[in-house]
Amino acid sequence: MTLLAEHFVKPPEWTWYILTYFFLAGLSGGSYALGALLRLSRRPGYQAAARLAFLAAFPLILACPLLLTLDLGQPLRFWHMLFDSANLPALNFKYWSPMSLGVWALSIYAAFAFVSFVEALSSRVRRLLAGGLGAVVAVLGGALGLFVAAYTGVLLSVSNQPVWSDGWPLGGLFLASGLSGAAALLVLAAGYRPQLAEGVRALSEADRYFVAIEAVLVVMFLVTVALAGSLGKLFSGIIPLLWLFVVLGLAVPVVAHTRTRPILPLITSLLVLVGVLALRAAVIFGAQS
Amino acid sequence: MAVKRAGFFTDTSVCIGCKACEVACKEWNGLQGNSPNLLLDSFDNTGQLDAENWRHVKFYERMPDQANLVEQPASTGGGQAFLMMSDVCKHCQHASCMEVCPTNAIVRTEFDTVYIQQDVCNGCRNCISACPYNVIGFNQATGTVHKCTLCYDRLQNDLTPACAKACPTESIKFGDVDTLHQLADARLAALQKQGYSKAQLYGRDDKVYGGLNAFFLLMDEPEVYNLPNRANAVLPSRNNLPGYLGGLATAVVAVIAGLIAFRRRGESEETKA
Ligand code: SF4
Ligand code: SF4
Numbered sequence: 001m002t003l004l005a006e007h008f009v010k011p012p013e014w015t016w017y018i019l020t021y022f023f024l025a026g027l028s029g030g031s032y033a034l035g036a037l038l039r040l041s042r043r044p045g046y047q048a049a050a051r052l053a054f055l056a057a058f059p060l061i062l063a064c065p066l067l068l069t070l071d072l073g074q075p076l077r078f079w080h081m082l083f084d085s086a087n088l089p090a091l092n093f094k095y096w097s098p099m100s101l102g103v104w105a106l107s108i109y110a111a112f113a114f115v116s117f118v119e120a121l122s123s124r125v126r127r128l129l130a131g132g133l134g135a136v137v138a139v140l141g142g143a144l145g146l147f148v149a150a151y152t153g154v155l156l157s158v159s160n161q162p163v164w165s166d167g168w169p170l171g172g173l174f175l176a177s178g179l180s181g182a183a184a185l186l187v188l189a190a191g192y193r194p195q196l197a198e199g200v201r202a203l204s205e206a207d208r209y210f211v212a213i214e215a216v217l218v219v220m221f222l223v224t225v226a227l228a229g230s231l232g233k234l235f236s237g238i239i240p241l242l243w244l245f246v247v248l249g250l251a252v253p254v255v256a257h258t259r260t261r262p263i264l265p266l267i268t269s270l271l272v273l274v275g276v277l278a279l280r281a282a283v284i285f286g287a288q289s
Numbered sequence: 290m291a292v293k294r295a296g297f298f299t300d301t302s303v304c305i306g307c308k309a310c311e312v313a314c315k316e317w318n319g320l321q322g323n324s325p326n327l328l329l330d331s332f333d334n335t336g337q338l339d340a341e342n343w344r345h346v347k348f349y350e351r352m353p354d355q356a357n358l359v360e361q362p363a364s365t366g367g368g369q370a371f372l373m374m375s376d377v378c379k380h381c382q383h384a385s386c387m388e389v390c391p392t393n394a395i396v397r398t399e400f401d402t403v404y405i406q407q408d409v410c411n412g413c414r415n416c417i418s419a420c421p422y423n424v425i426g427f428n429q430a431t432g433t434v435h436k437c438t439l440c441y442d443r444l445q446n447d448l449t450p451a452c453a454k455a456c457p458t459e460s461i462k463f464g465d466v467d468t469l470h471q472l473a474d475a476r477l478a479a480l481q482k483q484g485y486s487k488a489q490l491y492g493r494d495d496k497v498y499g500g501l502n503a504f505f506l507l508m509d510e511p512e513v514y515n516l517p518n519r520a521n522a523v524l525p526s527r528n529n530l531p532g533y534l535g536g537l538a539t540a541v542v543a544v545i546a547g548l549i550a551f552r553r554r555g556e557s558e559e560t561k562a
Binding site for chain 2: 008009010011012013014033034037038041043046071072073074075077078080081084085086092094096097098099100103146147150151153154157158159160161164165168169170171172173175176179198201202205206208209210213217
């Protein structure tokens with residue numbers, strides 16, 4: 001007798017707070033990473049867009065600790081994630097538990113996001129960070145941003161929950177979709193301001209690449225889940241509707257580009273963002289349905 | 290004398306499904322239980338282990354006339370027709386719950402049992418998605434998670450856990466794990482001699498989660514009892530490496546893609562200008 005569903009695990013009931021957190025963490029980490037790439041390109045035409053990315057990354061990550069805390073059964077014990085409350089002042093750091101690693105990464109990333117946020121706001125700080133120091137901040141912060149966007153997927157995988165633990169590509173998938181969402185968000189935020197036009201065109205182009213990477217990872221994820229025999233959960237109830245939005249978010253940026261007259265980039269961006277949210281919702285709610 | 294490595298040997302072959310263990314557990318641990326749930330598909334109205342149920346008698350009723358389900362459809366059903374199993378936290382040697390807990394609320398006690406410290410747990414529920422045995426449950430009122438403590442307070446006072454004390458058929462045996470292993474080996478040998486060829490021990494050796502302090506004698510394959518078999522007894526951390534490597538590979542490809550996009554755009558701007 002072969003039994004495909006290998007584990008019999010209760011859902012942790014991670015719902016709206018966690019969905020919103022995963023969404024914002026992906027967008028913030030992605031924005032910062034894109035900002036860092038634009039900044040490090042040193043192309044003058046990109047610098048306004050880089051600043052916009054840094055201006056977005058910090059407020060987006062600011063909401064995250066709040067959401068994570070509200071999701072706890074004992075919100076006032078949030079600090080137990082960082083400190084070993086039974087052995088103070090010892091720290092809690094378990095690199096093999098993505099939740100533990102992630103809380104640390106999130107905290108350190110937020111500090112970098114703050115520095116770059118201030119850098120984008122104040123020309124005095126900008127002058128201070130104009131040299132190598134600023135580049136170092138951008139590189140480290142960018143790496144942390146990529147990590148924050150990706151680890152949320154690894155966190156789901158590192159469990160025994162069917163679907164999540166079957167799909168190891170989740171980390172990469174959430175990263176690709178976070179980058180794609182961030183590019184779309186920045187295009188949306190830039191609007192038609194002329195000083196941002198060059199950056200917007202670059203970001204739109206990058207988004208098409210990210211979408212392609214994401215599409216490959218969606219397929220890989222679905223295949224791994226199918227091999228484990230839990231695919232049904234990802235297509236139960238109204239979840240197929242969510243996948244429809246995922247597909248739209250993947251297809252529209254590419255289709256919009258191949259037309260001779262590009263469709264409104266703002267609508268494209270909006271659809272990409274809805275797709276990013278829908279992907280996380282499908283994965284989170286599908287597994288726990 | 291206090292036990293060194295505390296455990297349960299639950300011998301399902303003599304379980305009569307009376308649920309005395311469920312009641313005794315609730316009595317001692319002050320668990321309210323959930324509101325009655327008429328599941329209507331068996332004698333089981335408890336449903337599952339959770340914050341209010343730390344022992345749960347599972348019923349797998351397989352009628353002898355369903356010949357394909359039962360090895361030898363004898364009048365007795367070959368000991369495989371009415372399967373009852375008092376389920377409980379396995380107090381795994383390699384505990385999935387403990388592995389992921391970010392607050393270190395889940396610890397191994399001086400009795401070698403797995404214990405959730407209520408004053409440390411912050412209710413993140415990571416352990417719930419990790420436990421492969423569907424054991425841990427969240428309690429809204431306390432904001433924390435709960436499971437069998439193997440009667441930690443009773444152990445400290447050299448008392449037998451409530452369920453083992455109450456079990457009328459001694460299906461639940463409590464003791465030092467080494468002693469329980471010997472008991473279990475003898476019982477398995479006796480059953481096999483009587484012709485129960487599918488009888489087997491689950492969690493006796495280290496093949497599932499490094500060995501289970503609360504291990505079982507089953508009358509059929511683990512899958513029949515909704516237990517992961519040896520091949521499927523895997524820890525959450527198995528996905529760390531592939532997960533992060535997948536993330537890293539994606540990051541590298543995405544950064545290169547971003548650089549190419551930014552360069553191409555930049556160059557086409559320059560040629561235009
Ligand atoms: S059975 Fe579940 S709750 Fe009990 S020790 Fe093992 S993993 Fe933890
Ligand atoms: S819910 Fe409590 S015991 Fe479970 S992982 Fe979170 S902090 Fe640890």
